[in-house]
Amino acid sequence: MPTSGVFEPRHLSLHVFVLAIVIVAEAIGIIRIPIGIAAIVLLPMLYAFAMGIALNPNITRATGRVLTPNVQKFAGAMITIAITPFVAKFGTTVGPQIDAIIEAGPALILQEIGNLGTIVVAFPIAVYVLRMGRETVGAVYSIDREPNLALVAEKYGLDSPEGAGVMGVYATGTLIGTFIFAVIPVLVHATGLFDIRALAMSCGVGSGSMLAACTGGLVTAEPENKDLILGLAGASNVLTYATGLYVGMFVALPLTQWLFRKARPDLY
Amino acid sequence: MQTTEHLKLDIEPVDERGIRVGETMLLLLIACVIGGVANYVSTGVGAAEAFPGMAILYVCSVLGLMLARFMPFYLPSVAWVSLIAIVITIPGVPGSEWVVAQVGKINFLSLATPALAYGGLALSSKEFAIARTSGWKIVIVAICVMLGTYLGSVVIADLTLRMFG
Incomplete structure (x- = not known):
């Protein structure tokens, strides 16, 4: 948060940009693209993000006269503020579903351990297929959102290879995470193998925008279960705030490091 | 890198x-x-x-x-x-x-x-630059990370729901 001037004309014009983007994005609305048995769901938030990037002064020089680096920094602070009413709305979907949530309690708690699945999938690919070095440890140990980034920064420093790994996945996740989370859950749902409650509660594993995209896709696929999907996803997201950092600190990061030392002893 | x-x-x-x-x-x-x-x-x-x-x-x-x-x-x-x-x-x-x-x-x-x-x-120039210089490998890894995190949770949640009803 900048120390002053957030109500100056330049800073206020940021909201005008956002308002214009939001109106266009919502006017386009949800688009479903059928692909075989599933349908990829394109959500207004994806267009909003894409339009934001298109108007970003690093892409379109002309907007740089208004969107100065200071204003951009303020836009970063506004993400946190703008997502808060969304978080509140999500909370209000949890209360009415409290019985279903208690019933699914064990699954809700245990699926937090399932977040270690990133190591199962991404570690072998990074080490054995892509032959990556120590970046692997930072890159694959978690979904690499802000708390996880801070953990690696503290332990290795962001200028270490591990730091480069965590920053690479962080930046990539920021750019394409919303899109990935709009697509993957819908495809997994289309296999018909899993309980909708399991698909819903797993939406809470990442950032707020990943949560929004994931639940948006599932609700479009199963509108009749909307309340259940939102309630479970919201509960799981609250749980991730509480447990995510600790699972990373005491389990995921030490485990990934140990695996990497076993796999590539030559690099230590 | x-x-x-x-x-x-x-x-x-x-x-x-x-x-x-x-x-x-x-x-x-x-x-x-x-x-x-x-x-x-x-x-x-x-x-x-x-x-x-x-x-x-x-x-x-x-x-x-x-x-x-x-x-x-x-x-x-x-x-x-x-x-x-x-x-x-x-x-x-x-x-x-x-x-x-x-x-x-x-x-x-x-x-x-x-x-x-x-x-x-x-998004700052640094974030674009990191995504660019990290290269295609990190993009593949990032997709695997998101896929793995989501699927891991789904599988465990589904198994637990089957066990506890």
Whole structure:
């Protein structure tokens, strides 16, 4: 948060940009693209993000006269503020579903351990297929959102290879995470193998925008279960705030490091 | 990958206790107005009809920020905001039915749209540069990370649900 001037004309014009983007994005609305048995769901938030990037002064020089680096920094602070009413709305979907949530309690708690699945999938690919070095440890140990980034920064420093790994996945996740989370859950749902409650509660594993995209896709696929999907996803997201950092600190990061030392002893 | 070393992201650990409450309340109001417009465009629910619901979400947000600021122990404000919103909608809590009916007029997806617009505009040259210099390998790894995290949770949740009903 900048120390002053957030109500100056330049800073206020940021909201005008956002308002214009939001109106266009919502006017386009949800688009479903059928692909075989599933349908990829394109959500207004994806267009909003894409339009934001298109108007970003690093892409379109002309907007740089208004969107100065200071204003951009303020836009970063506004993400946190703008997502808060969304978080509140999500909370209000949890209360009415409290019985279903208690019933699914064990699954809700245990699926937090399932977040270690990133190591199962991404570690072998990074080490054995892509032959990556120590970046692997930072890159694959978690979904690499802000708390996880801070953990690696503290332990290795962001200028270490591990730091480069965590920053690479962080930046990539920021750019394409919303899109990935709009697509993957819908495809997994289309296999018909899993309980909708399991698909819903797993939406809470990442950032707020990943949560929004994931639940948006599932609700479009199963509108009749909307309340259940939102309630479970919201509960799981609250749980991730509480447990995510600790699972990373005491389990995921030490485990990934140990695996990497076993796999590539030559690099230590 | 060595080239990323000079490209440190300036993500400062945000000490939410330091934020000025008055300023944040005004910015939150702006965010709610934009969210209300998004909701109108997507659902056609007008300002008067959406007002009670948006006001509830606004009050939850402000109370959550205040609690994060003044509580003697640390919990992120989003956690407080969630907890307040959960408690006031649990069946049996006085007024919960009215609250659920009012916030039900607000489309949850519309409230995420402004945050992503800010997000797209906020991306710095450093973030673009990191994504570019990290190369295609990190993109593949990032997709595997997201896929693995999601699938891992799904599989464990599904197995547990089968065991416990």
